[in-house]
Amino acid sequence: MIRVILPPHLRTLAQVSGEVSLEVEGPATQRSVLDALEAHYPMLRGTIRDHVTQKRRPMLRFFACEEDLSHEPPDAPLPDAVASGAEPYWVVGAIAGGSASEKGVRTLFRKGS
Numbered sequence: 001m002i003r004v005i006l007p008p009h010l011r012t013l014a015q016v017s018g019e020v021s022l023e024v025e026g027p028a029t030q031r032s033v034l035d036a037l038e039a040h041y042p043m044l045r046g047t048i049r050d051h052v053t054q055k056r057r058p059m060l061r062f063f064a065c066e067e068d069l070s071h072e073p074p075d076a077p078l079p080d081a082v083a084s085g086a087e088p089y090w091v092v093g094a095i096a097g098g099s100a101s102e103k104g105v106r107t108l109f110r111k112g113s
Contacts, residue, residue: 007093
């Protein structure tokens with residue numbers, strides 16, 4: 001079971017109040033997680049990835065285990081902690097303006113935050 005945390009605007013669109021849990025067929029990759037997410041919540045199709053190219057939308061980022069996975073290949077395996085459900089896969093809406101330090105990002109995703 002993969003745990004996914006969506007940004008507020010996508011939770012509203014999907015009509016969910018917290019994290020979602022998904023069954024993923026085959027290896028846990030960003031592509032397989034996003035495919036399962038869009039299959040279970042069809043209203044999210046095109047909001048996270050472009051309909052045609054399947055590339056990440058520019059104002060979204062992907063994180064897992066305190067690491068930015070946004071520029072990783074879509075078929076690269078996700079960390080074991082995500083695949084096992086111990087840690088969530090985050091879809092994060094980018095915040096425009098200013099700059100975010102790596103420390104700030106790590107604080108956002110620290111356990112217990």
